[in-house]
Amino acid sequence: MWPNYALVASNLPPDEFGKHYTLGSSRYFHGQVVFAEIDPNYRHDFLKIDKYIDEVKPDASGTPKRTKFIATYRVLEHIDLEAFRELHITSTMGKVLTLKSAPYEKEHDQGYLRTFQELAPMRAIVLSWMTPPDFGEHITDPEQPKSAPKVLFNQIDFDIDDFLTKLESDPFHKSPIPNVHAHKLREQILEAKAKPEKGLKGISLDAAFGKIPFTQHRTGFWIAHHKEMLFYPIPSLEELKEEHWEWFKSLD
Known part of the structure; x- marks a missing residue:
């Protein structure tokens, strides 16, 4: 899902799949990778999964098939929320943090300007007076x-x-948002504060995932679909250190 929007089949388990994309592939990517596991029984006519799935098997020597691209275009919109399983975050060192979905039950104060980052299929950073559920419904x-x-x-x-x-x-x-000059960011903030009725204000045409510390990401990840939403909470800093130390220490 980040930075690759494709639907990819693989014989690899999540830990090995994440490592493959960050360390062991000719399609090497330097940075954090986000991917989700999909119910293997899920099918959609647009994605043509059955056309390619039989090719995903170990070779004669027993080496697993690492990747088989099934679709690269308009993938996310054609996967039902019910088909999503865990969300996985891969560090630049190939370690994988697995996040499970959970109900989003937080009560929000009104009148608070938040900073949202769209990761797929659009990439942008936006200031908004909306709560996460309202923002997800809006976009x-x-x-x-x-x-x-x-x-x-x-x-x-x-x-x-x-x-x-x-x-x-x-x-x-220094600006806390990569690629956005501090004084330009100030102008955008003041404009958002002056016109709260607009609801949101774009501040960057690209996301900054992997360019800011992972600990600067707040609360979790959402996959929104109108009024429906999947929420994947991020463990607290203490939980990351105590329960996911190998992954945490592999961050940049």
Whole structure:
């Protein structure tokens, strides 16, 4: 799902699949990889899974088939939410953190400006007054010009008021959002604050996943589809250190 939007079949288990994409493949990717496991019994006419699935088997020597691309275009929108299993986050060192979906039950305060990151199929960073469920519904609304049937997104932990205070006292204060100049970011924040009725304000035409510390990602990941939503919570920092130490220490 990040950075590859494709549907890929493989004989590899998740730990080996993530390692293959970050360390052992000719399609090597330097950075964090996000992928989800799909129910192997799931089928959709658009994806033509049965046309290719029989090719996914070990060779004569017993070596597993590492990857077989089934589809690369409009994949996410053609997978029902019920078909998603675990979400996996691969570090640059090939270690895999597995996230399980859970109900999203958080109660939100109103009047709070949040920073959302769209990961698939669009890539963008957006300031929004919406809660995560409201934001997910908005960006999958077919009546909106910037939308898709399903979207994977997360929230960046960004203390906006603290940033504005520090930039005021230090004009050279570094922007916490990669590829967005600090003073340009300030302008975008002030515009969002001045026009809360707009609901959201884009601040980057690309996502920053892998360019900011993983611990700067807040709460978890969402796959939104109108009013429906899958939520994959991120373990707390303490849980990452205590229960997922091998993965945590492999982060950049």
